[in-house]
Every structure is written in structure tokens, then in C-alpha cells.
Amino acid sequence: MQNKLIKWIDHRFPLTNFVKHELTGYPTPRNLSYWWNFGFLAGFVLVLQVVTGIFLAMHYKPDATLSFDSIQHIMRDVNYGWLLRYMHATGASAFFLVIYIHMARTLYYGSYRAPRELMWWTGQGLLLMLMATAFMGYLLPWGQMSFWGATVITNLFRATPYIGDQVVVWLRGDYTVGDATLTRFFALHYLFPFLIIGGVVVHLVALHTVKSSNPSGIDLAARDNIPFHPYFTSKDFYGLGLFLIVYCSFVFFFPDSMIEPANNIPANPMQTPTHIVPEWYFLPFYAILRSVPNMVGGVAAMGLSVMMFAFMPFLDRSRIPGGASNRPIVRIGFYLFLLNMLVLGYVGATPPTDQIILVGQVATLFYFGSFLLIPFISIAEERWLIKRGLPPEVEALIASEARGKIKLPFRRRSGDIK
Amino acid sequence: MAENDTVGDTGRRKFLIKVTAVAGGAGAAVACLPFISSMNPSADVLAKATTEFDLTGMNPGDMRTVAWQGKPVFILRRTPEQIAAMEASNGGLYPEPDQQRVKQPEWLVVVGVCTHMGCVPNKEGPGWTCHCHGSQYDDSGRVTRGPAPKNLEVPPYRFITADKIVIGEA
Ligand code: FES
Secondary structure, three states: HHHHHHHHHHHHHHHHHHHHHHOOEEEOOOOOOOHHHHHHHHHHHHHHHHHHHHHHHOOOOOOOHHHHHHHHHHOOOOOOOOHHHHHHHHHHHHHHEEEEHHHHHHOOOOOOOOOOOHHHHHHHHHHHHHHHHHHHHOOOOEEEEHHHHHHHHHHHHHHHHOHHHHHHHHHHHHOOOOHHHHHHHHHHHHHHHHHHHHHHHHHHHHHHHHOOOOOOOOOOOOOOOHHHHHHHHHHHHHHHHHHHHHHHHHHOHHHHHHHOOHHEEEOOOOOOOOOOOHHHHHHHHHHHHHOOOOOHHHHHHHHHHHHHHHHHHHHOOOOOOHHHOOOOHHHHHHHHHHHHHHHHHHHHOOOOOOOHHHOOOOOHHHHHHHHHHHHHHOOOOOOOHHHHOOHHHHHHHHHHHOOOOOOOOOOOOOOOOO | OOOHHHHHOHHHHHHHHHHHHHHHHHHHHHHHHHHHHHHOOOOOHHOOEEEEEOOOOOOOOEEEEEEEEEEEEEEEOOOOOHHHHHHOOOOOOOOOHHHHOEOOEEEEEOOOOOOOOOOOOOOOOOOEEEEOOOOOOOOOOOOOOOOOOOOOOOOOEEEEOEEEEOOOOO
């Protein structure tokens, strides 16, 4: 009976074929470590956010006079409303955590290199959409932090040349963040996740074209691939279990740790809280914004700081695959960069005294400097590593990449292996 | 013959395709305008454009905050010492004489929105301090410490009677 039905469908739609090629039988490098779990986890959190969000929207009211109270209504009166809200609020942080780890893995192992540039760039687009969604969602509870966060961020658009002031009024639909702003943010906050789902489909189609990278950086396509199911389904679900332990401990035991106390005060357009901080996942970029004394310059620097990652495929000139696992200097640079991110995060969370501003400026210079130095460092490092002698598999891969279909955008250099 | 004229005439076909694409594109662009315009402030928001405020009951040194277009407006009744100090200086980062910023030296009316990122500065000691990123303004609303790039804005206002002002029209 079941076979008959599947046969009937297969005549009209490539169901079995699709499942076999793209899901169960999808060839996956067998040496993937747990750092390769985070793409799946991001997909899981996306579904979680969409589901909890839809159920919250059944009780939430996007109106400046009602929204703050409707959150209290959800917390106190709606059955399991507290759970839905805590899951959604914690889920936002979890989403960024998972995505940042996913990005760090890509940077560490050089997975953005050819032929995976489009994956990296679609991922960058998804990050921007995620940031926009999170930012708009943060206004919805209509607390003090919501209101002033939205005020400060929409004000950034004043840096637009010539029409800055009009753009800000247009974005807000009012002279200040108000009811019009709240309602449109709600509409867009509901829309964006579906755009993100569309972006994820593109990201996955690209993935299934170029296949997963792996920690060695060596192309295993022919030799060492195994079917996704059952090996990686079980690995992903094990990782999911660990993730859920961390996630649930936040949801059930520290749900307020991600909610600023000032956001339990209703929005008051006449009074700014003494210290405005964005959510933790925006802190490094916020620190960069504050580090530039000139306003337009600060906005430009912040925008650029998020977009810098997109240039990685061009900046990294080395032909040695495997990223930091084969490249000691990249490894040092990677950890220094992470450390610098933590410094920036700390600066972003701290009120701006003269000292803190200075630390922020040094860290900002280091942030951009590390990107701009990559072309020089990667070439010098490649020379040094080749002189020192590479493992034969790596050498073979470099040679095959230079010859093969995947043309890397480099010319041969003196001192190369032939 | 007819075949040569129509099907074979690629120059004419290309021209028609171009014209169609341009006309269609222009139509689509114009169709976007209502949607974009709908996001601008609506008529009821525009209708809140002016605010009246009664100045009676304010002693020298007092400050009041009133809402105008949803924004806070600071009204400061300045003491003679404050007036003297402000007239003596020309401001800080964005020099401007005090006389240009007031209608009557006793009354300072400024929009209480930091010109940096839009926080509301607090009245602290002489002038205002913005806690968001540490900008400072003097008792004429002029910026004396960055990162704010400009002085606090003076809204259009006028005295309807000796002790009543209307903000939003000059
Ligand atoms: S908003 Fe006032 S200093 Fe930045």
C-alpha cells in the first residue's frame, strides 16, 4: 500500500530521488567534527523562533498603548505564555550564539575559500537579516530599552547624505519612535523570518552543490564521503541534545538574564535611561560605533565592521587549504581576533569614560587592521610554509586546485612548488 | 514580404523590447510610490504639530519638559547670572551667539533631543548632560563636549501672550 502510494507520487514528483540524494544519501565528509553541527542547530533555532513567535503573536498587540500590557498579559494570564516568551527571548540569544560559532568555524577552517564563496555571502546576507529581525523584535515589548534602542538605531540613518532627516522620519512614520514605528516593526518582524527561510534554501542549495568543507581542508569528494543518514543525523541530534540542555537551563532557570531590567519599565519618550546598552550580540559593533568621534564616520565604521567578513574570500590570498589547521599564523590571528571581539564587547557594555573610549579605539583599529593585513600575512605565511615543507596531501590538493576545475584567483609566485 | 518586414526586422524588435522594458520599469517604479509614501507620518501624526505651553508658575532657574510632536522640549527660565554667562561665551564645538538662540533672553526653548543619537539629555549642574555617550550642552543648549555634532535645536515657537508660547509655528 505504502509502496504504491510512493510510486504514484514518484511518477509525478521526484520524492524518493530527492530524499535519497539530498537527505539520507547526501555524501558527507566522514571527518566532520562537532563544529560542523552549528548549521543544523541554526536551522533548528530558526524553526523554534518561528513557532514560538507565531503563538506569541496570537496574544500580542502591536499598539503603543497596549503592547507593554499585552506582554504582561502573556506572562501572567495566557496558558504557558511565560514559557513561549522566555523561549522566544532566549531563542534570540541562542540564535546569535549558534550563528557566531558557525561563522567562527568557517573562518577558522577557511571554509569560505573557493568554491564556497557563495555560501559565505548568502550566509552574510542571512546574518544581516537576522540582525534586522532581532532589532525590530526588540522594540515590540515597548519597554524603556526597546524604545531607546530603536531611537538610537533609527537615528543612525541620519548619516544618509542629504536626505538623512527625512529618511529617519520615513522609517519611523513619526517624528519620534511611536505607534507607527511599533506597528511597522511588528509587521516586518513577522515577515523577515520567512525571507530568512528563503535565504536558507539558497544557502542549502549552494551547500549541496559544493558539498561540506571539512577540517583537513582536503577535498574528499570522491574518497572519504559517507551517507548523511544515519551517521550525521545521529551526530546532529546528539549535538541538539547538548544544545537543548544549555538552552533549557536558560529558559527555566535564568530566563531574565537576557532581559535588561530597564525593559520592565514602559517606554517613556521624555526620559532616557542613564545607561543604554544593546543586546549582547550587538555589543562589539556598538563599541565600534562609539569609538569613532565623528557621527557619520561611526555609522560607516559600524556598517563596514559587519560587512568585513564578506571580503574574506578576496583578502585571504593563501592557497593552502584547511585554514588554521594547516596554517599556524592564521590560528594565532584567529584567537587574537576572538579576544579582540571580547574586548570590544566589554567596551560596548561599559559606560563611555575616557579610558574605555581609548581601549575601544585601539580595539577598533585592531579589528579593521586584522582584516586589512590578511592579504600580506597570508602570502608571507604561504611562502614560509612551503619553504618549511607541506604534508604531501596538502601539496597534492594545491596542485590539483591550480590545475583543476576550481580556478583559484591567484597567479603563480616565485618559490612555488611546480 | 510581410515576413521580412516583421519577423526579420530585428532592429525594430529590439527597439520595441527596449521601449516595453522602459515603460514597464517606469510603471513599476511609480506603482511603488504609494507604498513608500504610506510609511511617512500620517495626517493625524502631522496634526499634532503644535503645542501650547503656559509659562506662569515658573521661577527663575526652573525647567519644564513639554511634548511637541512626541519629542521633549526643554523650557528653561534662566537667572540673570545664567543669561550673563551665556551671552559672554560663544558656545563650544559649534559656536553660535546666545542672542540667536532665544526670543527673550530669560526664556530658553530647545528640543531636548541629543543631536548625536537622539537620547534625552538630563539637566545637571549648568547645562545638560547626555548619558548615552557623554555629550554636554550649556545653558544655551550649545554643545560643549562631543560626540554630539551640533547644538540642541531651537524649535519654531512664538509668544502668543506674555506668558504663553506656542511651539511648532514661528
Ligand atoms: S545620544 Fe547623546 S551623546 Fe550620543
